[in-house]
Amino acid sequence: MIVLRDILYRVGMEAVVGNTGVTINKLHFDSRKVELNDAFVAIRGTLSDGHDYIKMAVNKGALVVVCEELPKDIVNGVTYVQVEDSKMALAYMAANYYGNPSEKLKLVGVTGTNGKTTIATLLYDLFTKAGFKVGLLSTVKVMVAEKEFSAIRTTPDSITINSYLKQMNDEGVEFCFMEVSSHGIAQHRTTALEFAGGIFTNLSHDHLDYHKDFAEYRDVKKRFFDELPASSFALTNADDKNGLVMLQNTKAKKYTYALKSYADYQAQILENQFTGLLLKVNDQEVWSKLIGNFNAYNVLAIYAASELLGLETLESLKIISELNSVNGRFQYVVSPNDKITAIVDYAHTPDALKNVLETINAIRTKNEELITVVGCGGDRDKTKRPKMGHIASALSTKVIFTSDNPRTEDPEKIIEDVEAGVAPQNFKKTMSIANRKQAIKTACQLAGKNDIILIAGKGHETYQEVNGERSDFDDFKIVNEFLKQQNR
Structure with missing residues (x-):
């Protein structure tokens, strides 16, 4: 139970009809969840408009309605609060409702196209191994100290974020590492959160089904850094052409990391093998179990962030050498007899696949x-499909184009879009098998001794979505089963 006026702090109100001294139970933006004496915030979404459900929410017992446009039928005894932006209002109301929990721990946001999950998860692992109570909000999972919850989306809604942060406060969590998506920034899900730091990984082609063009996508990411407080740090990848753009207007303390450019935190790759990386980080050598150039950037970002958050250098490097890769991120298995290496990776953008x-x-x-x-994936940015086809066929000796999550689209049509990017000289390398399980089985049958299979796109996901229905599907489990069958 909380008084309405107490959670309207910092909310830009344009009009109020009724009494802000009423006491409410819970806060919702989904009218289906509303119960007696709850507050309902009407959000305009891409598929539906919460304003269309105000009457339903009131009929279910909503005592308060927050909206951008007041309804024609005002119900006596219900308080209506008109705001300019419902998403922003929800962010402030959610933070206030849960007692502004982000202010009671050190919250670090990780944004960029690729690497968010790896950096956030490994920072969680690093600080946990260093003896701290730590939280994680990621694409793969949510962690409240040692308690694990399933993740629904990369950056949850404002109510869910603040609910988890409050649980972290109750558990005595000192640090929380959070993936910050462009959708989350654009929809104000991270507004009203107090960040101790922000990390930028890189920027490449993604989500152009949502953002109208690359410039808008970049500027949304930049807005996260623009809004960081002066007490926080902003850590950016100086080797990415948009890295320094992120720092242009930030009030935060600015730091850079790079492999190729001059930076505050620099690394050099000494060895790069399937067993891991040997790096020289600011004159200190460290071995990492992670693999590849892109992971060298991730390791460097983790090291830099840990130092900026107060960890001692040698302790940080020691723990980094113990960290394992994240599920679905260059996760591999080697068959015992033929030594076929199968790699499962979430690479679902042209740049990630190329890396x-x-x-x-x-x-x-x-x-x-x-x-x-x-x-x-279906029902997503179609412009990247031919680019994915071009990269896969140019950099592989054989390619099997298959389904990812077709959602409501025809899988064969998606594959045609991907195949359109294949250069003529690479046609002979490719084949298409819409059934993903059959495609993985075929790859295993084609592989000979010491060959390498890359299964890209779904990574950690344990489902496949076809025609709006999800069924169990785990790339790593499936390829393991087929490799075992071949080795019998």
Whole structure:
């Protein structure tokens, strides 16, 4: 139970009809969840408009309605609060409702196209191993100290974020590492959170189905850094052409990391093998179990952030050498007899796929086949599909185009879009098998001794979504089963 006026702090109100001294139970933006004496915030979404459900919420017992446009039928006894932006209002109300929990721990946001999950998760692991109580809000899972919860989306809604942060406060969590998506920033899900730091990884082609163009996508990411307080740090990848753009207007203390450019935190790759990386980080050598150039950036970002948050250098490097890769991020298995290496990776953007394939090609001896299984998700950015087809066919010796999560689209049509990017000289390398399980099985059958299979696109996901229905599907489990069958 909380008084309405107490959670309207910092909310830009345009009009109020009724009494802000009423006491409410819970806060909702989904009218289906509303119960007696709750507050309902009407959000305009891409598929539906919460304003259409105000009457339903009131009929279910809503005592308060927050909206951008007052309804024609005002119900006596219900308080209506008109605001300019409902999403922003929800963010402030949610933070206030839970007692502004982000202010009671050190919250660090990680944003960029690729690397968010790896950096956030490994920072969680690093600080946990260092003896702290730590929280994690990621694509893969949510951690409240040692308690694990399933994740629904990369950056949850404002109510869910603040609910988890409050649980972290109750558990005595000192640090929380959080993935910050462009959708989350654009929809104000991270507004009203107090960040102790922000990390930028890189920027490449993604989410252009949501953002109208690349410039808007970049500027949304930049807005996260623009809004950081002066007490926080902003850590950016100086090797990315948009890295320094992120720092242009931030009030936070500015730091850079890089492998190629001059930076506050620099690293050099001394060895790059399937067993890991040997790096020289600011004149200190460290071995990491992570693999590839892109992971060298991730390790460097983790090291830099840990130092900025107060960890001692040698302790940080020691723990980094013990960290394992994140589920679905260059996760691999080697078959016992034929020594076929199967790699599962979440690479679902052109840049991520290119990074993974270039990493494999840099390590392999070229005597092995590199067989790539890849597709693209349905109901998402179609412009990246031919680029994915071009990259996969150019950097692999064989490619099987297949389904990812088709959602409501025809899988065969998605594959046609991907195939459109294949250069004529690479046609003979490719085949298409819409059934993803069959595609993985075929890759295993095609692989000979010491060959390498890359299964890209779904990574940690344990489901496949077809026509709006999800069924169990785990790339790593499936490829393991087929490799075991071949080794009998």
